[in-house]
Amino acid sequence: MQPTPCTVQKIKDGMTDPGKSGASSSGGTEPPRRGNGLPPEVIDIIWPAVQIGSLSGMTGIIVGGFGGVARSSTPALFALASGFQWFTLASTFSASRGFVLQAWGGDKVTPREKISASAIAGALGGSAGGLLRGRKNILPGAIMFALFGAAGQAIYNRSTAQNSESPQTDTSKSEKFSWMNSKWSPITVLSDAEYERLLQERLLRVNAEIALVDENIEALRAQERDIAAKKVASESKVLSTTRT
Known part of the structure; x- marks a missing residue:
């Protein structure tokens, strides 16, 4: 997922205009307070989503760096924009999927429900990623990543089912x-x-x-x-x- 020139320009404007960024953080140097009111279930979903998003963001920075050298006059900003988009997409997908699965029963969900949850999370993640690239990319991004999420979950479910049956098959084949x-x-x-x-x-x-x-x-x-x-x-x- 490569950033558009619009996204690169937004990041460039934010870096060159310290007044706007300072206005948004006009609360002094006091560190952010911990959300002590959050239940452990929510933290167990948000924290892995942030970790996954961070790894995806670093991957996006690397990929965006190579793409920025070839396509942009400012490869550093291009890489940062790409990493931010990857972080938003991955963290939104992971958090949305976790919340949907928790709402549907957690570990008691069926494989078909996991496919639906991955499709919903893919649609939300695609919408968030498309919003960074412009409003016209929200709907195509939601549809595309919903299909990707459902297809990926279906492939994973099938692979898990085959792996659960493989020990008995391997034992019978080895004996035969x-x-x-x-x-x-x-x-x-x-x-x-x-x-x-x-x-x-x-x-x-x-x-x-x-x-x-x-x-x-x-x-x-x-x-x-x-x-x-x-x-x-x-x-x-x-x-x-x-x-x-």
Whole structure:
């Protein structure tokens, strides 16, 4: 949003005529009083709007500086006018949107209501920005920025909805297309049920091997008892023959 020559001239006149500016501040050097009567809800809306407007104003000064070098004989005034317009537009949009959302229920508003609130705030911000450029720019600015606000909010709502659904989709895709599930992979991903079944199979295999070992041990013990019995029988036979 670039300033018009009319806006630049207004700022130039205000800087070169200190009497007018001094008349507007003819209250001495007393600092402005704090609005202690403002509720916290209003401050929570106005202060972020001022911050957003300040950032936008600095951006407008930078952009206006480049544009002023190319289009104006007074690039400094052109940059200041551009920054002031950006500040007015951004702060008005942010504050208007905050007040509308608060009036409609705050965090309880639906995505469709957010689109309407952004459109209303865009219309107010566009009207304020158009007023700085001349009365004939109020209506076009309101319509243009209302459309921009509604479109931007709709895109943001859709992006938020997709991001809320993406974790489940990403998890299912990662489980389905994981390289570990490939037949060429030496590693296989097992679920809890599959892992439990695998452990049970191995436990049964170990129990069967233990049973076979027990059978072999029992067979060896039986064979040892037979050998011992035969040995005792042969010794007794030898003793009987020697006595005779």
